[in-house]
Amino acid sequence: RRSPATRPRYELVVGLLMDTTTIIASLVTALAACAGMLFSLRTWSRRHRSKRRNDKPVKQKDKHNASTYDMKPIGFVESCWPDRRSTPRQGSLVPSSAGLVKFDPHVHPSASLDGLQGFSHVWVVWMFHENTRARKATKQSQKKNNQMILKAKIRVPRLQGGKAGLFSTRTPHRPNPIGLTLCGIIEVNLQKSQLILSGMDMLSGTPVIDIKPYVPYTDKPVREVRVPAWIQKPAAFNEVDWQESAESQLRALAPGLKLFSSTEMARSAIEEAVMNEAVGRPAFVGMLPDHEFPEVQEKQMRKVWGLKVEHLQITYIIRAQRQTGNKETKINPQEDNCKSILVMSVERHADAIRTDRKDASAR
Amino acid sequence: RRSPATRPRYELVVGLLMDTTTIIASLVTALAACAGMLFSLRTWSRRHRSKRRNDKPVKQKDKHNASTYDMKPIGFVESCWPDRRSTPRQGSLVPSSAGLVKFDPHVHPSASLDGLQGFSHVWVVWMFHENTRARKATKQSQKKNNQMILKAKIRVPRLQGGKAGLFSTRTPHRPNPIGLTLCGIIEVNLQKSQLILSGMDMLSGTPVIDIKPYVPYTDKPVREVRVPAWIQKPAAFNEVDWQESAESQLRALAPGLKLFSSTEMARSAIEEAVMNEAVGRPAFVGMLPDHEFPEVQEKQMRKVWGLKVEHLQITYIIRAQRQTGNKETKINPQEDNCKSILVMSVERHADAIRTDRKDASAR
DSSP states (O other): OOOTTHHHHHHHHHHHHHHHHHHHHHHHHHHHHHHHHHHHHHHHHHHHHHHHHHHSOSEEEOTTSOEEEEEOOSEEEEESOOSGGGSOSSGGGSTTOEEEEEEOGGGOHHHHTTTGGGOSEEEEEEEOTTOHHHHHHHHHHHHTTTOOOSOSEEEOGGGTTOEEEGGGSOOSOOSSOEEEEEEEEEEEETTTTEEEEESOOOOTTOEEEEEEEOOHHHHSOSSOOOOOGGGSOOOOOSOEEEOHHHHHHHHHHGGGOSSOSSHHHHHHHHHHHHHHHTTSOOEEEEEOOTTSOTTOOOGGGGEEEEEEETTEEEEEEEOSOEETTTTEEOOOHHHHTTOOEEEEEEEEOHHHHHHHHHHHHHO | OOOTTHHHHHHHHHHHHHHHHHHHHHHHHHHHHHHHHHHHHHHHHHHHHHHHHHHSOSEEEOTTSOEEEEEOOSEEEEESOOSGGGSOSSGGGSTTOEEEEEEOGGGOHHHHTTTGGGOSEEEEEEEOTTOHHHHHHHHHHHHTTTOOOSOSEEEOGGGTTOEEEGGGSOOSOOSSOEEEEEEEEEEEETTTTEEEEESOOOOTTOEEEEEEEOOHHHHSOSSOOOOOGGGSOOOOOSOEEEOHHHHHHHHHHGGGOSSOSSHHHHHHHHHHHHHHHTTSOOEEEEEOOTTSOTTOOOGGGGEEEEEEETTEEEEEEEOSOEETTTTEEOOOHHHHTTOOEEEEEEEEOHHHHHHHHHHHHHO
């Protein structure tokens, strides 16, 4: 056994050792804590600073050092076209189409729209917001160091397989997906902050970024206008026939339409739309049932096509030769007498019924 | 004196006490360190997440919950108008004006512009980038919870003090400062990625966000066009006289112009610009020296006005009655014989000389 005098000295040494280690440990942890807090402070101040920086300019430098401009919609379109498939390529192809621009309060519409009553036409500058391909392309392009993935050349339907540079076309797939449409003014409603327009090629929900009056002395070319041969107005059918049942369906449903004040106006828009769609890219909805027109044998002519106008689904058949190759219908005015479209039915479409039900159950 | 047995016990107690306090202290600091690191980790992950979120959509939610759209210029304008004061209100007022759009490589101009050769006119969609008032307004508006500070009503010169809603005018001071100009195509240069245009109302350096071909069947109104009385093409002088010295100065300097291939073309642009400016808002540069036209007594008619075209400063006098009230020159075709503008000199302007010197010293 050791002497009792050594015991306290031993404990003292142990105590001192423990003290120094704990002091060092606590110093280290304190340092770590300080470092952590400093780091978090730095990131916080950075975030704060960058937020403040973003507040200031409209013009911003993106990470590839090119300035970009922020556009905030001044309003949104509510048009007779509920989906992309039914929307015409150009508003001028369906002049009876109707829609309205509902303005955001931040642009003070009751004052800023005042004066448009004196004009017959406006330019609507809008965004191709349901531009899936462009959105995808932008996504990819931002990943790949901002290189444009959009195709620089576009296949032009009337060039029969030929291509043209995107800036020589009105394609939606543009570096900045801006649409430009000359619309007719039906009504300027300052109370409701609405502009009611005709000649719409905008989908419902489209963001509008500017409205400009049509001023002939600046917007009408002075020099002679020249366009390539492929830019001619696309061919369309001249007339549409209606099945009697479809006509009575339209008469019954037309009063429920928001954007057309008479059955005749709705009928004009539907006919113009169908005459155009039938030539280009109609949407297939099914085949004719066997009991309808049993004399028509050819499969192509038994196809039923669809089109949506507001909450209505219009179905029709095209009794003319369709070239399945480039998907364009061949029209021969003599042979077909240009009366080869027959409207089969006008009904509330499934989506509209579904949303109605949702609304009802929510009440 | 205490017994020796008590000493180690005392030290033991002190040691234990010290141990517990240091342990507690180190625990506290360790906790603080953990908290600090957790906090910094959270902020880091947040920044990271938000960065990833920004990568995806073109459409972004700003802090006021409205979507905004980012526009990246596809190119920039190099026009004959070096400053805002000389730039005409509309390109159609100075049809001989010239400029070019130099495209950014990211839009692959050699392919995407191909096809424009077949067109006579294009729409240029551009940004009012030197729009000081709008920029200021946006700055203020973003501070004040995104309320628009832009004036909703604009004083219209031809309404004699009257105002019109901004959307019924082509004012640069718009919620989204987008300009739209119909230009004539002079040349499509795919090698140089340039589009050479006439009828420019864009300042040099203007960012271009889209180019669209002019397509008559969509861009020409079908229905009858109606505009208010105040939207008529502004009156302009019909002819411009030149002092002989000014004419020879132009002949000497015209070959140095980049955008005009002949003296006659430059002369046309200068005359059109002067005829317009003289009616609206000419820029005052000084008074006539006493020895020039001593017979002209009226102070207004002794004022010398200036205009810049590329690197040239053109000075002229207006020998017609100017109404200082609304700053518009009254033209009386009979009385003034519409030949009341006299070009006094054509010289390299001071800014151009200064930048030349800078370039020289840099070499």
